[in-house]
């Protein structure tokens with residue numbers, strides 16, 4: 436079997452996503468997606484990776500990873516290049532599964548569980564979609580169904596009850612974001628664009644006032660009042676805070692017994708993370724911002740996190756993420772798989788989480804699973820009582836809808 440064609444598919448309605456397909460001379464096609472700066476990733480795939488892969492055996496997965504990574508490391512190229520490598524790796528695992536007739540979790544060594552617990556990340560359908568190439572919050576005009584971001588800001592107790600009625604027992608929200616860049620600006624939260632706000636004059640996050648802190652705690656008060664301890668609560672920090680502010684937030688959150696505090700700070704300083712972790716009783720999670728074993732190792736060695744978050748198509752693909760899961764296990768750390776970054780990435784995370792002994796959660800966004808992803812792929816993961824079931828189809832378990840390549844404004848590029 437030989438790789439005959441690499442294809443990238445960009446849809447303007449999903450400005451952060453790039454779909455990647457690896458075609459073979461057998462007719463089998465492996466799919467993946469990658470998130471953020473899609474043109475840069477397409478440039479890497481067609482300009483660099485394709486010449487290294489065309490004509491080669493797609494099942495030499497480990498070898499391809501190493502060959503591509505050696506050059507990436509040699510050129511200090513991590514971002515777009517590593518996202519491209521990660522997506523290609525997922526495509527190759529998809530082909531492997533189709534060749535063998537088995538789901539990827541089986542090929543990784545089999546199932547440690549038949550389902551993985553999930554939590555609802557409370558973003559709406561346009562979360563992550565609003566700004567080209569960026570992370571718009573999608574809060575400018577939240578009028579559709581499953582607008583969970585607006586819900587956690589405006590009626591958090593009601594949202595928690597709704598999720599509980601669907602079987603969810605965990606939810607993640609990020610009310611602190613709205614005071615990171617605009618101290619005192621809570622009431623303007625619908626216009627929040629984070630770092631993509633063209634009117635932003637100074638980056639915040641270096642302090643949080645008592646008033647802002649108190650206001651941002653209100654959703655947690657209302658959730659606990661509505662559902663008691665029936666709901667696990669995760670806090671997303673998006674890496675916006677400095678250490679003193681993160682400590683204030685963490686200590687104030689202790690009374691709500693969160694499952695974890697996620698990325699209150701960027702994970703680029705393990706010593707600051709250690710200080711945060713030692714300064715609070717809340718579990719600290721880090722970080723989807725890290726990539727490859729070589730970045731997770733210092734985090735683990737420094738004991739800078741209680742729980743390790745991994746994004747399969749940011750951190751190095753399925754090949755690398757299985758190793759990161761194993762490495763975390765040796766440090767007695769559980770792993771949680773990241774989503775928000777595309778339907779194939781969600782599936783990749785589920786396969787890893789079904790296989791990894793130390794996986795505790797697979798992130799998911801109900802708005803994406805019910806509104807966005809069904810517009811893109813044939814199959815969706817099965818959600819049952821707050822758990823995602825092990826996929827049963829060969830390979831990744833879903834494929835790109837046939838009409839996606841014909842939609843208005845689509846940009847299809849291929850190398851053969």
Ligand SMILES: [Mg+2]
Pocket residue numbers: 671697698723
């Ligand atoms: Mg996160």
